[in-house]
Amino acid sequence: MMEEMVQLKNISFTYSEEDLRPALNDVSFSINRGEWIAIIGPNGSGKSTLAKTINGLIEASVGQVIIDGITLTEETVWDIRTRVGMVFQNPDNQFVGSTVQDDVAFGLENIGVPREEMLKRVEDAVKTVNMHEFMDKEPARLSGGQKQRVAIAGIIALAPEIIILDEATTMLDPKGRKEVIQTIQKLKAERNLTVISITHDIDEAAQANRIFVMQEGHLERIGRPEEIFAVGADIINMGLDIPFPEKLKYQLSRQGLKVPEGYLTEEGMVEWLWTLLSKK
């Protein structure tokens, strides 16, 4: 049986009382251990608010959050934060320490890990993200992608079971973005992590197990990538992009080519193209 890691029951949240529209409106879902979830949606659809609700940075006005069997309350919030690691968008603003190793150690200091063990865990974490030669470097001397890898190291040193990426790759260049995603994928495979990735990068979302589409504070759709992207035009109407193979399909159909109905991955696209051409 699948083990449920994250469960949200009827979550609602409003930032201030004057807001007519709640930031989150009756959101419910559950995520299994080891799943990679991508949450997509236009700006202001409540994705980041949702992420902050999961580790208790924001307290929902209605509803219940259950992480790994523990219900989120004021007493359990610190316990839950050790299970949920979060990487934020701006690599500069989440760098607490003066050097790479101090930053990675920050979370461990907070939970009172003895120094001997801390040294070992910091070193391991920094090695895992391939930042070992930068141990003593200050943040001002690192690139955006490197800082984001340090942020990840800071999280994995804490050995969480769930990692939330709150648009963690938005401010990076394509190379940095690829590095960060590969690092997370490697970690996920090694430690059976549950990953919740909030993203605008649709090609990244296409690699998830399931995609949650959010709009105006509620969950519009939940489905596997192929199900979500198969709706094509609807996704575009929501203000979102579609993956590259879908774009290609769309352009080909405008050229009068008969294209297959369902969603195609990159490999699927290649497969279909060469079978199509070899028939001629």
Next chain:
Amino acid sequence: MLEKMLFGRYIQGDSIVHRLDPRTKLIGTFYFIIVIFLANNFWSYLAMTLFTFLCVYLSDIPFKVFINGVKPLIWLISFTVILQILFTTGGTTYFSFGILNITSFGLMNGAFIFMRFVLIIFMSTLLTLTTMPISLTDAIESLLGPLKRFKVPVHELALMLSIALRFVPTLMDEASKIMNAQRARGVDFGEGNIIQQMKAVTPILVPLFVSSFNRADELANAMEARGYKGGEGRTKYRELDWKVRDSLAILAFVVLTFVLLYIRN
């Protein structure tokens, strides 16, 4: 911009001074600044100078760097020295004009004040050049530790200090970005009279403030998400380690004091 600033800069190295405990260096520097007022004749200043040069030599940092540290303050130093020379009376008078006169005492005092400035700058530059900002913060936290009993929030002060130091380059970067962005829209910096110049600063200050607030908000979120809940129950990654060489360094300062007391007038 960052490269030119000597203040708070750290030069990586592995000399004996680098390896000293930051608390030793901090105490030593403060102590030196107090002790230098004991010096009041040629021999005592010579002793202080020799001591300083020994410290500088031990740090393995080129002497030129220290000279660069004095350069920005040279006007202040010259001004004080000149005032001292012109207004001190006593001893042989070489030149006199109204209340202005140049005397042997004046010249001597001028020279002493000059040396005092230079030596203090050398020593404090030595402190910042050989100690990482983070270690300095740790040293301050550790030295202020006893004040916890009087409800002084020592941990919070140290944390603020270390975050402030860590954000200095980030904010300087941002300030120059904002300046360039405003220049691109036609704001003139450093032009016109003093009122106009002050007005021109507003388009830098306001965005800088706003973005600092946003940064603070995001940083607080990131810190909380990583389990930060205050100083209670925290362990420390950096450990201060008092070694024999630290005791020896302190001993050197004590010896210096006795030497000074012996040779001063």
